[in-house]
Amino acid sequence: MALNTPDSDPSAFRGTSPGPRLILFVILSVALMVLDNQNQHLKEVRRFLDLMVYPLQVAVDAPARLGRWASESLSTRSSLIADNEAMRREILTQSGHLQRMAALEMENARLRALLESTAKVGDRVLIAEIMSVDMNPFRHQIIVNKGSRDGTFVGQALIDSSGVVGQITRDQIVKSEAILITDADHAVPVEIVRNQLRTIAMGTGDMDHLSLPFLPRNADVQRGDLLVTSGLGGTFPPGYPVAVVDEVLDDASQPFLKITASPTAALNRVREVLLLWPEVDTENKAMPEKAPAADDRPHDEQPQADRAAAALAGNGQAGGDRRADDGSVEDGQ
Amino acid sequence: MSRHEQRLWPVWMVLIAAVALSALPLPDMLQPVRPPLAAMTVIYWSMMWPQRFGLGSAWVVGLLLDILQGTLLGQHAIALAIIAYLTLKFHLQIRIFPLWQLTVTVFALLAIDSLIVLLIDGYAGNPLGGLARWSQVLTGAILWPIVMALMDRIREQLKSQDRTII
Numbered sequence: 001m002a003l004n005t006p007d008s009d010p011s012a013f014r015g016t017s018p019g020p021r022l023i024l025f026v027i028l029s030v031a032l033m034v035l036d037n038q039n040q041h042l043k044e045v046r047r048f049l050d051l052m053v054y055p056l057q058v059a060v061d062a063p064a065r066l067g068r069w070a071s072e073s074l075s076t077r078s079s080l081i082a083d084n085e086a087m088r089r090e091i092l093t094q095s096g097h098l099q100r101m102a103a104l105e106m107e108n109a110r111l112r113a114l115l116e117s118t119a120k121v122g123d124r125v126l127i128a129e130i131m132s133v134d135m136n137p138f139r140h141q142i143i144v145n146k147g148s149r150d151g152t153f154v155g156q157a158l159i160d161s162s163g164v165v166g167q168i169t170r171d172q173i174v175k176s177e178a179i180l181i182t183d184a185d186h187a188v189p190v191e192i193v194r195n196q197l198r199t200i201a202m203g204t205g206d207m208d209h210l211s212l213p214f215l216p217r218n219a220d221v222q223r224g225d226l227l228v229t230s231g232l233g234g235t236f237p238p239g240y241p242v243a244v245v246d247e248v249l250d251d252a253s254q255p256f257l258k259i260t261a262s263p264t265a266a267l268n269r270v271r272e273v274l275l276l277w278p279e280v281d282t283e284n285k286a287m288p289e290k291a292p293a294a295d296d297r298p299h300d301e302q303p304q305a306d307r308a309a310a311a312l313a314g315n316g317q318a319g320g321d322r323r324a325d326d327g328s329v330e331d332g333q
Numbered sequence: 334m335s336r337h338e339q340r341l342w343p344v345w346m347v348l349i350a351a352v353a354l355s356a357l358p359l360p361d362m363l364q365p366v367r368p369p370l371a372a373m374t375v376i377y378w379s380m381m382w383p384q385r386f387g388l389g390s391a392w393v394v395g396l397l398l399d400i401l402q403g404t405l406l407g408q409h410a411i412a413l414a415i416i417a418y419l420t421l422k423f424h425l426q427i428r429i430f431p432l433w434q435l436t437v438t439v440f441a442l443l444a445i446d447s448l449i450v451l452l453i454d455g456y457a458g459n460p461l462g463g464l465a466r467w468s469q470v471l472t473g474a475i476l477w478p479i480v481m482a483l484m485d486r487i488r489e490q491l492k493s494q495d496r497t498i499i
Contacts (some may be wrong), residue, residue: 018387018388018418018421018422019418021387021388021389021487022388022414022415022418025388025392025410025411025414025468026388026411026415028392028407029392029395029407029408029410029414030407030411031407032405032406032407033405033406033407033408033411033453033457035406036405036406036407037405037457042399042406045406046400046406049396049400049406050400053397053400053401054401056352056353056356056397056401057356057401058348059353060353060356060357060358064358132358133358133401134355134357134359134364134400135356135402135403136402136403136404137364137367137462137465137469138454138459138460138461138462138465138466139403139459139460143402169403172404177403183460184460185458185459185460205460205462205463207361258416268361274356317386
């Protein structure tokens with residue numbers, strides 16, 4: 001057995017020769033890719049496989065988690081007291097704002113009931129933690145530690161304390177994959193708070209910038225304008241801040257303005273995000289400008305009187321389970 | 334056979350570690366120089382232990398990578414199966430190359446891997462990522478001698494137990 005090369009010892013090879021096996025694997029891969037690309041035919045398979053590699057991700061996440069735990073448990077008494085103080089103050093100011101908010105919400109619901117239109121009854125939220133795991137380096141993707149067993153769904157919006165973060169692209173059992181608003185393939189329907197001018201904010205692949213490519217040269221946009229979600233397309237509930245306009249470039253040779261905006265959410269520093277379950281009635285009365293594609297939801301049918309009553313009562317549980325699980329990313333108009 | 338299979342576990346440990354390292358969080362600045370460790374380990378083991386490590390194993394590693402990175406299922410699998418095939422086909426020539434020549438060959442193999450992944454991304458309409466893809470290939474080639482030295486040590490230990498390793 002001195003000359004133990006595969007040529008001298010053909011029995012060492014298992015199975016068939018590499019040529020036909022390569023063809024087999026190529027066909028298998030292509031079949032998998034086609035199925036996976038065509039609207040997630042392999043959803044359940046992926047869920048299963050994902051559960052199997054989850055321990056690997058937990059292991060990769062562990063050092064960062066340990067570091068955070070260590071820095072938390074080693075922080076000094078004085079810094080804890082200072083933190084506590086600051087948080088208490090913040091809660092006080094926040095609840096001050098909230099008191100007015102409750103009154104305004106009631107008023108809004110009453111007015112909407114008078115107009116026989118439906119009210120936005122607030123959003124249900126759940127805090128999810130972002131795992132310190134890198135995914136595809138050419139996309140802006142994150143993994144959050146809440147999955148379909150917590151009720152997440154594809155297309156669900158993620159926000160942080162200062163703005164929209166992204167949306168869920170794959171809901172697995174114990175965790176979900178999400179795409180950030182800055183991913184080069186992502187778009188958010190937004191409106192400018194100052195004048196309700198609606199447009200679309202596209203991701204650029206750069207963590208600090210969004211671009212607004214569809215505004216004509218005579219559009220009224222200024223540096224510092226706040227962009228909030230417009231609610232069009234049905235993925236993001238309306239009214240959440242997205243970005244602040246950074247720069248407006250008016251090139252006379254171009255039909256559109258070249259506008260960049262910086263996201264308000266701290267996209268590359270955020271550790272915890274909020275998952276949103278919009279408890280908005282999605283029928284087009286409340287939002288007549290809604291894109292038609294988002295309206296084919298039979299389970300949202302509900303007697304008008306019921307809805308008005310629920311709106312007046314102001315409770316968030318008006319209609320049971322109504323989740324926009326149609327998975328539509330923005331319709332893009 | 335089962336005794337041979339048992340000895341394969343250190344190789345699989347290395348492969349899984351390489352796949353896991355590809356998910357290790359790096360600062361954005363270092364992202365373009367993340368070495369494609371999974372592809373490098375696949376090249377090493379299909380070159381050095383072709384009797385036990387073949388297309389099937391490379392394909393499984395690629396599938397793991399696809400699941401972890403959230404890419405299309407089969408995207409990395411097809412790329413790794415193809416470079417494993419190329420390595421297997423030429424392993425007798427490649428193995429006796431001097432180190433610099435071997436490094437150039439690995440660079441070429443990693444570039445093929447990256448090109449296949451890029452083509453599929455382009456076909457599926459995903460963002461292409463620009464130059465970062467190719468700087469990763471370059472980092473892989475630069476780090477190849479170190480990775481090879483590390484894996485040689487593992488191979489030396491396995492060699493004393495299994496005669497099919499050369």
